[in-house]
Amino acid sequence: MKIAVCIKRVADSETRVKVAGDGKSLDDAGVKFILNPYDEFAVEEALQRKEKAGAGEVVVLALGGATAQETIRTALAMGADRGILLQTDAVPADGFVTAQAIATELKAGGPWDLVLFGKMAIDDYNSQVGPMVAELLDLPCVTSVSHLTIENGIATADREIEGAVEVVQCPVPAVITTDKGINEPRYPALKGIMAAKKKPLEVKPVSLSGGAIEVLEMQPPPARKEGKIVGEGAAAVPELVKLLREEAKVL
């Protein structure tokens, strides 16, 4: 069971980010970076499958700056066996450029029994790289998977869709992107954190070019208007209903 997990270093969703001086990127200063939460599901899924199989290798792959090594080590601390960083100055805006670099690396390091991604990165919400890599590797792809079983070379995956669950099948190897619900990611144990230092982490500089997408501008969302407290307890309800109807016009 040889599994590749592709991960991304992202700003913590609860960190307050600021737009940098250039007006089209984020200012990293004082921002806490984490392993993309959807990628945590992917790492956990890979670890559980390897543990169940009793043997195998979980390889974590990231594309990004040198600091992404720390994010890879988080996955190593959870239990992954080794890491590869495709080191670039910046993560390209065009997911296809990233997908090409990752696919090239996966082709060279394969074959894989399974390639896992989080369903999307919480910084750009693109959900592109996983399916694009599948296409480039000529593998089937199932996205946003909340439950996965693999038997006799066939993957059966649940996808949460509007008001229902869609169940799909495809042969493996395949690219699967993971959603919440597929598992409960483990905490990296302290021994794991210490062991992660000693696990192999290969840094491969890559130079990326091309890409059809350019970020023109980033703007913070408009400041939220201050709320209004109309009173307390049951006595305030009529006034609240009136304001919701007449002022907010939501009723």
Added chain:
Amino acid sequence: MAPKYHGVDFYALDTLLSEEERAVRDTVRTWVDEQLIPVIGDAYIEGKFPKQLIPGMAELGLFGANLPEEYGCAGLNNVAYGLIMQELERGDSGVRSFASVQGALVMYPIYAFGSDEQKKKWLPEMASGKVIGCFGLTEPDYGSNPAGMITTAKETKDGWVLNGAKMWITNGSTAQVAVVWAKIGAQNDANSIRGFLVPTSTKGFSAKDQKGKLSLRASDTSELVLQDVHIPKDAILPKSGGLKSPLMCLTQARYGISWGALGAAMACYDEAVSYSKNRIMFGRPIGGFQLQQARLAEMLTEITKAQLLVLQLGRLKDQGTMTPQQVSLAKRNNVDMATDVARETRRLLGANGILAEYQAMRHLANLESVYTYEGTHDVHTLVLGQEITGISAFE
């Protein structure tokens, strides 16, 4: 999901931590947010230690985390260990006390004074949380003056017989093994104090929970009675000798407490800041009033100073040059500071501050115990006084 805690770091002290130290802190921080904080309010009111957390704590590797890997421990440095204590006590002093006792007061003496057999037998079991330990030094009539203890261990043909009583014993009724300190010689001979590993199932050993606590309610505190407790010859910790041995354990635990109290202060400060921004009075957030700003400024200042204090203390401990007196200064300062921060937060929260839904009053009540245990504030004052003047105030 529980709200995430983001720490207090006004002086960019994170840049003084290694990647592993931050990773350890962040793991425990997330665990505390997700597993401990949601259950602690109810556990406190019910007066019960949240036992269901033990397997999770063990799995993370929180017990004896600064002891070597060969005994199943995480082998962390002392700064990482301190950060664990900080995060645990950000949750609750009782839970941090549990981990302190297990690691610093039971696993540490087995590691430092035990035989190879004892280490191999007990440490992995304790690291994995399968065996819980307690530490019996304090007696009903001998608190700040442990040298006067009256618990005795008499040697017999085939072992030892212990008699005496121990008081204020954290984990006493939960533990499977107790490290009991007793005199093997004359009543006035503090040099004859030795440590013994006593399985709590041994005949003559009993533990009774102390009732009516208004502090550390989410922690078991017991009285131990040892009545003709027969234990084998190899139950003695062979390298223990004199009062110095238990005091060495207390230095380990107090080191962790210096960090832990800081965590409680950080939790209260966080609550105070958030409340001051959201609570509207006289048409504006109370954080806009000078009196509350003064409170918050004072808290941030004291927390930042305390952070620098324990970080340097940890570096000294890792270098092997830390002195017990330096630990006294940190324990004394940080617990006192945290108690002040908790009290001021309680007051800033007004009437809400007395509710278990908020943290401040629970931390405040807990910290009154922490102020008193592991060397009272006053005793640490005298330790420092002796260090400064060379004259002991209590001998």
